[in-house]
Amino acid sequence: MHFAVMAAEAIEFLAVRPEGVYLDATAGLGGHTREIAQRLTTGKVIANDRDPESLEMARRNTAEWADRICYHQGAFSQIAEAAPACGAGKLDGLLADLGVSRYQLTEPARGFSFMAEGPLDMRMDQTTGMTAADLVNQYAEKALADLIFQLGEERRARKIARAIVRARPIRSTLHLAGVVERAVPRTNRLHPATRTFMALRMLVNDEQGELDRLLATGPELLASGGRMVVISFMSLEDRKVKERFRGLAREGRAVILTKHPAVPTEYEKGLNPASRSAKLRALEMK
Ligand SMILES: C[S@@+](CC[C@H](N)C(=O)[O-])C[C@H]1O[C@@H](n2cnc3c(N)ncnc32)[C@H](O)[C@@H]1O
Numbered sequence: 566m567h568f569a570v571m572a573a574e575a576i577e578f579l580a581v582r583p584e585g586v587y588l589d590a591t592a593g594l595g596g597h598t599r600e601i602a603q604r605l606t607t608g609k610v611i612a613n614d615r616d617p618e619s620l621e622m623a624r625r626n627t628a629e630w631a632d633r634i635c636y637h638q639g640a641f642s643q644i645a646e647a648a649p650a651c652g653a654g655k656l657d658g659l660l661a662d663l664g665v666s667r668y669q670l671t672e673p674a675r676g677f678s679f680m681a682e683g684p685l686d687m688r689m690d691q692t693t694g695m696t697a698a699d700l701v702n703q704y705a706e707k708a709l710a711d712l713i714f715q716l717g718e719e720r721r722a723r724k725i726a727r728a729i730v731r732a733r734p735i736r737s738t739l740h741l742a743g744v745v746e747r748a749v750p751r752t753n754r755l756h757p758a759t760r761t762f763m764a765l766r767m768l769v770n771d772e773q774g775e776l777d778r779l780l781a782t783g784p785e786l787l788a789s790g791g792r793m794v795v796i797s798f799m800s801l802e803d804r805k806v807k808e809r810f811r812g813l814a815r816e817g818r819a820v821i822l823t824k825h826p827a828v829p830t831e832y833e834k835g836l837n838p839a840s841r842s843a844k845l846r847a848l849e850m851k
Pocket residue numbers: 568569570590591592593594595596597598613614615616619639640641642662663664665666667689775776
C-alpha cells in the first residue's frame with residue numbers, strides 16, 4: 566500500500582478544479598498524481614519525475630486515469646520544458662513532494678539503503694552523473710568531511726571521512742555502512758550511517774541546487790491565481806521554500822497561504838511514520 570504524504574492537504578491547497586492544468590513535479594509512485602487526476606474532467610495533470618523507473622511506476626499506478634495525464638521525464642532544472650512538451654501553457658497548480666520515494670529507498674539495486682547490499686549508486690536518474698561510489702572513492706578527506714557535516718548535519722563528520730578514506734576502495738552500500746558504523750558507534754536509535762547516506766544522496770543528485778532552480782522557475786510557470794505547493798522533509802529545504810515564498814510575497818507577486826507550514830495529522834503519522842517530518846507550504850500567484 567502506498568501513501569501519498571499529506572495528500573488531502575496538498576489537494577486542498579492546490580484547489581484542484583476539474584478543468585485545471587497541474588504539474589506534479591515529483592510523480593514518484595503516482596500517489597499525488599492520482600489524487601489530482603481523479604478530480605479532473607477536461608483538465609490535465611503532467612506527471613514529472615527525473616527517475617525513469619519511478620515514472621514508469623507512476624504510469625502503471627495511474628493507468629486508470631491516463632487519458633488526463635501526460636508523463637514527462639526531467640529534473641527540476643528542466644521543469645520549464647514539461648508543460649510545453651505536454652502541449653500545455655500556464656499552470657493552475659504545481660506540486661513538489663521532495664526527496665526520495667519509498668521505492669528508491671528500499672530497492673537495493675538503487676544503492677540508497679544502508680540496510681541492504683547493493684551498488685553505491687544513489688542517482689535518481691541512473692543515465693547520467695556521478696555515483697556515490699565515485700564520490701566516496703575520489704573526494705579529498707576534507708571535502709568529504711565538509712559534505713557530511715553540512716548536508717548530513719552530522720557532528721562526527723571528520724571521523725567518518727577519515728575512516729572512509731582509509732577503507733578505500735569502498736565497493737557497496739553495506740561496505741560503506743560498516744565502515745561508518747565502526748568509526749562512530751551508535752548513540753541513539755538512528756543507524757550511525759543515516760546522515761552520511763543522506764549527505765551523499767543529496768550531493769549525488771544536487772538536491773539543494775535542484776530545489777533552488779525549482780523555486781526560481783516554478784512560480785514563473787503559474788497563471789495568475791495559480792498555486793504552488795511544496796512538501797519538504799528537511800529543515801534545510803523548508804527554509805529555502807519559506808524564504809523564496811516570502812520574497813515573492815514581499816515583491817507583491819504572490820500571497821502566502823500557509824503562515825506556518827501545515828504538518829501531517831497524528832492519524833497520518835501513525836499510519837505512515839515516514840510522513841513524520843513533512844512540512845507543507847503553499848502560495849498563490851497574483
Ligand atoms: C517523495 S517522492 C514523491 C512521491 C509521490 N508524490 C507519490 O505520491 O508517489 C519524490 C520523487 O521526486 C523525484 N525527484 C527528486 N528530486 C527531483 C528533481 N530534482 N527533479 C525531478 N524529480 C525529482 C524522485 O525521483 C522521487 O520519485
